[in-house]
Amino acid sequence: MPELPEVETIVRTYRPRLVGRRFVAFSSRWPKQASPSVPRLRRAIVGRTVTRLDRRGKYIVFQLAPPGFLLVHLRMSGRFEWAAEHNGEPRHVRTIWTLDNGNRLLFCDARKFGRIIYTDDLSAVIGSFGVEPLERGFTSARLRELLRGRARQLKPLLLDQSVIAGLGNIYTDEALFVAGLHPLLRADQLKPGQVTALRQAIRSVLREAIRRQGTSFDWAYLGGRMQDHLRVYGRTGEPCQRCGSAIQSLRVAQRGTHICPKCQPRGRKC
DNA sequence: TGGTATGTTCCAAA
């Protein structure tokens, strides 16, 4: 589920019900997800109060008082749920936080790839992250700097969290389509106008996805409506909304990739 | 049955 728009949606949804609450218990059914160990994480957070809930890249960041940070990364299939007294338990519950008002926050994760981290030093975990694409600092000049001297293929560069924090496979494909750029272009060969178009495309695609509360993806994430508005991702063989050509799929950096072959030429131009 | 999957990380090789 989780790219920047989905994580942002989750943070906005859960913030009012978590900020101001104190953790009174923590338990895990899949200890490998917790770092450091489950007992150390429990000692670190129980008795502490959530003062802020924020997003950095694809991480959900709980700021605690006394000072400390609880970070959750959903990876492929993680999601939050509230425990309900009736209705039985959701599937794939891996971790449970009990709050001082009696509510229980569940971390469900079918594939067990998600990560839960306690740290005193936030920068130790996310210090190497790149620019937040929706913040002021993400200017065309900044993007030009990030691409300069990089012989790398454009798509894997955009997926690299140390370059730009928060883009994943869906929105990278969408942004490249909107910008009219082929995913295999060499990053340092974009012309200034193309860099500007790419920066604009990334921001508009992410903003639209947040407005639609993210992309629902079968059993892993529900609630968003962006899946009905994707331009290329998952639309192999369907007509391009701009030119009518059939959307093609290819592999780039071991990731499924979707393009309009006419609107995203490999050569120059478009 | 086999191929695919919204993510990250480690390793080897070019």
Place this chain on the structure above:
DNA sequence: TTTTGGAACATACC
């Protein structure tokens, strides 16, 4: 040093 490809993590779905 930079970049790329492959495997691993573990499970569900079609």
